[in-house]
Amino acid sequence: MKISILGSGSLGNSIFIESDTVKLLIDAGFSCKKTEEKLKEIDEKLGDIDGILITHEHGDHIIGAGIISRKYGIPIFITRESYKKVEMKLGKIEPENLNFISGNFKIKKLNIEPFDVMHDAERTLGFLLINSYGKKIAVSTDIGYVDNTVKEKFKEVDIMVIESNYDYQMLMNCSYPWDLKERVKGRNGHLSNGSAGKFICEVYSKKLKKVYLAHVSKDSNDYSLVMNSITEELKRNEIELHVEIATQDKVTPLYKI
Numbered sequence: 001m002k003i004s005i006l007g008s009g010s011l012g013n014s015i016f017i018e019s020d021t022v023k024l025l026i027d028a029g030f031s032c033k034k035t036e037e038k039l040k041e042i043d044e045k046l047g048d049i050d051g052i053l054i055t056h057e058h059g060d061h062i063i064g065a066g067i068i069s070r071k072y073g074i075p076i077f078i079t080r081e082s083y084k085k086v087e088m089k090l091g092k093i094e095p096e097n098l099n100f101i102s103g104n105f106k107i108k109k110l111n112i113e114p115f116d117v118m119h120d121a122e123r124t125l126g127f128l129l130i131n132s133y134g135k136k137i138a139v140s141t142d143i144g145y146v147d148n149t150v151k152e153k154f155k156e157v158d159i160m161v162i163e164s165n166y167d168y169q170m171l172m173n174c175s176y177p178w179d180l181k182e183r184v185k186g187r188n189g190h191l192s193n194g195s196a197g198k199f200i201c202e203v204y205s206k207k208l209k210k211v212y213l214a215h216v217s218k219d220s221n222d223y224s225l226v227m228n229s230i231t232e233e234l235k236r237n238e239i240e241l242h243v244e245i246a247t248q249d250k251v252t253p254l255y256k257i
Contacts (some may be wrong), residue, residue, distance in 0.1 A: 006038040008214040009248030019131040020109040028065040041251045056121035057082040066090035081123035117143040120188040141214040145187040154203040164213040165190035171220035197233030214246045
């Protein structure tokens with residue numbers, strides 16, 4: 001399996017994953033042109049993408065999906081709930097390229113297990129991808145609270161992508177209005193650095209090779225705070241692990257397991 005985070009944050013999110021001859025994007029939160037440019041950095045092309053998996057309907061996850069699908073004939077996989085909210089924004093999608101997620105499914109030999117997560121969208125999904133060799137990648141970039149379903153999906157994975165959105169003190173002291181602060185730190189908002197660190201340690205297994213920390217806030221967090229918080233939690237639990245922050249503007253190097 002191969003993975004690269006094309007960018008993650010409030011201004012756009014997209015992840016490239018390749019396995020079993022399948023090439024996917026999880027979310028398309030950048031323009032078509034920007035996505036083409038980002039894929040070029042890892043020597044990939046939009047024309048080779050087999051599908052776009054949509055986690056939820058917020059603009060920083062779907063803004064490029066419609067035009068990319070139309071230009072390259074790429075299938076979109078989305079819940080009916082999310083599609084109803086953004087049908088006009090996505091524009092016309094050819095019927096054969098519009099797939100509604102209702103349970104586990106396969107693209108060629110790659111098994112995809114969607115799971116519901118708590119976030120303030122009409123419906124938000126995480127994804128567990130399992131290839132024919134049993135390698136697993138779990139992804140949840142927008143999540144306010146980790147429930148038992150999420151914990152189960154992230155157990156015994158090889159790579160995990162998890163949100164580490166805010167530092168509690170920075171959130172409380174930033175310029176956000178109080179209702180926004182309440183939303184961010186609520187069960188349907190986003191995951192804090194501290195909660196992300198505890199979650200990683202809770203689901204850790206020796207199979208886990210790499211963790212990507214995603215959707216870091218530019219207003220209520222800092223990359224150094226993220227790394228310090230996570231590494232301190234790992235040390236407390238005597239865990240050695242390769243951790244990388246997915247930034248808004250930089251494409252992460254293609255990582256292979």
